[in-house]
Amino acid sequence: MSGQAYDSNNIFGKILRGEIPCHRVYEDEDTLAFMDVMPQSPGHLLVVPKAPSRNILDADPAVLSKVIPVVQKLARAAKEAFEADGITVIQFNEPAAGQTVYHLHFHVVPRYEGQPLKPHSGQMENNDVLAANAEKIIGELGN
Ligand code: AMP
Numbered sequence: 001m002s003g004q005a006y007d008s009n010n011i012f013g014k015i016l017r018g019e020i021p022c023h024r025v026y027e028d029e030d031t032l033a034f035m036d037v038m039p040q041s042p043g044h045l046l047v048v049p050k051a052p053s054r055n056i057l058d059a060d061p062a063v064l065s066k067v068i069p070v071v072q073k074l075a076r077a078a079k080e081a082f083e084a085d086g087i088t089v090i091q092f093n094e095p096a097a098g099q100t101v102y103h104l105h106f107h108v109v110p111r112y113e114g115q116p117l118k119p120h121s122g123q124m125e126n127n128d129v130l131a132a133n134a135e136k137i138i139g140e141l142g143n
Helices: 011-016 061-081 127-142
Strands: 024-027 031-035 045-049 086-090 106-111
Touching: 011 031, 011 045, 024 061, 024 127, 031 061, 031 127, 045 061, 061 086, 061 106, 061 127
Parallel strands: none
Antiparallel strands: 024 031, 031 045, 045 106, 086 106
């Protein structure tokens, strides 16, 4: 395969290994989901397959087939938990496309009629707000 190799020394690799913390909302054998620290809308979360790949271009289709149902589950939960009008799912591949962290991930972003998104990788959210938002999603998943 062409393109750059996966480098496990990326921030999501570190989160997956437990080397740095995250506001976790969901985990199973293959997938971890946690709050984005620079949310583009309240409730913005990331769904990350545990298997290493840089992005969708080098991912194993078997990994994609496991992660997409989790994206759906979290999209439904975030829509309910944040009383959103819609959900945007975003996934960037390589710097030219806006990717900044090189471990495959899907953004799940609650949306509201007429409200534009805040900038990508913009402002850090307060930890307490992220923790409270994570609890809302966890609560919804429990329902
Ligand atoms: P992308 O451009 O798709 O690679 O987006 C990476 C996303 O990761 C951005 O939305 C960042 O706000 C987010 N991010 C960066 N560092 C962290 C972190 N330590 N925990 C959670 N989200 C992060």
